[in-house]
Amino acid sequence: MERLIFHRSFKVKALVQEAAQIRKYSAPGERAIPAAKQKYVPTSGRYPKGFLAGSSHAGVKASNTQYDDIALVVSETPCVAAGVFTRNLFKAAPVQASYSYLRRRKQQGFRGVVVNSGCANAVTGKLGIEHASAMSKAADRCINAPASVSESSIPQTLVMSTGVIGQKLPIDKITEAIPRAHQALGASHENWLNVAKAICTTDTFPKLVTKTFSLPSHPEVEYSIAGMTKGAGMIHPNMGTLLGIVCTDAKIDPASITSILRHATGLSFNSISVDGDTSTNDTVALLANGAAAPEDATALCLPAATLPGPGSQSRGNVTNSKFFGATIDPDTKAFQAVLAEIMTDLAKLVVRDGEGATKFVTIRVRSDGTRQMAKQIGMSIAQSALVKTALYGKDANWGRILCAIGYAPAAINQHQTERDGGRPRxxxxxxxxxxxxxxxxxxxxxxxxxxxxxxxxxxxxxxEILDMEDLEILVRLDDGPPTVELETDKARRSTDSVVWTCDFSHDYVTINGDYRT
Incomplete structure (x- = not known):
């Protein structure tokens, strides 16, 4: 009898412990948007001319029995395109495929992007590359005359995947669902919002931003730009488990579009961190079809001096274009500002949706050194698990912030310090x-x-301050006289570098503890 009582007691205790582990996080199970996040979901938008969006359900992940997980964005006419990709050495098959398409097509003649969520198609060998190609060509057959899509043709549809690493795509399910996404194509806000939902994984809300703008040379013409992104975990430069699609009806020169995108990425998606992990699948694509531009409008372009040289790393996402000191025409300069703004808005939404996050944290580093050095220090603070857990606990433990400043690579590596007059600073x-x-x-x-x-x-x-949802940490590295009195010091001016991050809560562990299973 005692043994039976002990057995029952042990079983009850085990059930209680198991119940305590049940996830309280709403995504991706029931897909309910938390009340606090609903304000970030747009109810309308102005979308670029000549672009359509559609989604469908394939059931890529066995547990997903009803929600759309295939997304398709299509330009009604051939457009120019650019992409920035993860720097992780284990690049997923769709990253390798899309990079190859862009290089071989020289950023021209694209018709859209196809995306699946639920499986990353990463570290899947040669079969993964075949599956990525099959997705692109299935979309191509829907968009173009099927007879024109041969095995040897270079796909006109970029491909993205997101989800669990190391698992093979259920490719038949996906290629069967792509035509249904094509049939669902439309230009309405609902169409675009459905696509933004279809690319989500652990996101708690779809991230979609639109904007209208004009250009100085013809202010009477209204242009539009729309961007969507997904990402909540594995977020860190050089980006993380992050996908982004940005479309505009402005006309952009194919030789300049990659540099324009990379510049905006440095100010946005490469200025955020959720957990310090850089994924295998990061891809942000920019597509421009010129549908709103007057026939005689000049394509937006950058001076030759700002474009990457023949040996530059176009796969990376940190621009090596020399924008400073080069004369950029007013139209291109205006578009760069619009693109940076919309991509920054999207990047901030990723941080606000950080897995288990309760706070949106701006880290501003003010320095009379270089902006790159200040950004490294901001990122060091953003990556600190001790800083992030203190913020979650509403503990003003500023010593952890100072510690993260002190061990930042820019602070301790002599070869990264600046030099004034030949002397280290x-x-x-x-x-x-x-x-x-x-x-x-x-x-x-x-x-x-x-x-x-x-x-x-x-x-x-x-x-009281830490009780607020939004918080800024201001670090001044220029608060006082310089340590080396040189003429150059007098001319130095302080600059701000901004990084956005979030806190770490108990839910972050819960979400990632059972993400795969």
Missing amino acids: QPVVPERTSVSFIPADGSEELRLLVRGEPEAVDEVRAK
Whole structure:
């Protein structure tokens, strides 16, 4: 009897423990959008002319029995395209395929993008490449006359995949679903929103942004740009488990489109971090069909001096274009600003949807050094699990912030320091370093460290600030006289580098603990 009672007691205890592990996170099971995130989902939009969007259900992941997981975006006429991709050495098959298509077609003659969610088609060998090609050609057959799509033709449809790494695509299900996505194509807001939903994995809400704009040379013409992205975990430069599609009806020169996209990526998707992991599948594509441009409009282009040279790494996502000092025409400059704005908006939505995140954190590093150095320090703070858990716990443990500044590569690697007059200049000097919390409500900042000296922190005020959903951490590396008095120091001006991140909660572990199974 005692043994039976013990057995039952043990079984009850095990069931209780199992129940405690049940995920409280709403995606991807029931796909309910949390109330706090519904404000980020647009109810309308102005979409670029000549682009259509459609989605369908394939059941790529066995547990998905009803939600669309195939997405298709199509240009009604051939368009120019560009892509930036992950720097992870284990590049997924769709990354390799799309990069190859862009290179072989020289960024011209594309008709769209096809995406599946639920399986990353990464680390799947030669079969993975065949499956990526099969997806592209299935879309091509829907868009063009099937007879014109041969095995030897270069696909006109870029391909993306997202989901679990190391598993093979159920390719037959996908190629059967692509024609249904094509049949569902439309230009309405609902069409675009459905596509934004179809590319989601652990996202809790679809991320879709639109904008209209004009160009200085013909201000009477209205152009449109639309962007969607997915990503909530494995987010870090050089990007993470992040897909993005941006379409515009402006006319862009094929020789310039890659550099234009890479420049905007550096200001947006390469300025965010959720968990410090760079995935195998990152892809952001920009497509431009010129449908809204007047016939005599000049294609947006960059000066030859700003374009990558023959040996440049076009697969990377950090631009090596020399924008500064080059004269860029007003139209291209205006478009660059629009593209950077819409991609930054999308990048911020990724951070707001960080897996298990409760806070949106802006890290601003002010320095009289280079922006690249300041950004490295901002990223060091953003990656710190100790900083992120303290923010979740509403603990003003500023020592963790200072620690992350002190071990940043830019701070400790002598070869990365700047040089003035042939003498090394320290990028981080404790006596010139100050750290503050900047409240989202516009109230007075809370100083934590001033020129290397700790402040008597008002813990009640600190908790009030950390209770807010949005928070800014301001790091001043230029707060005080320079350590090396040179003529060049007098001319140095402070610049800001901004990185966006989120906190770490218990849910992050729960989500990623059972992501595959």
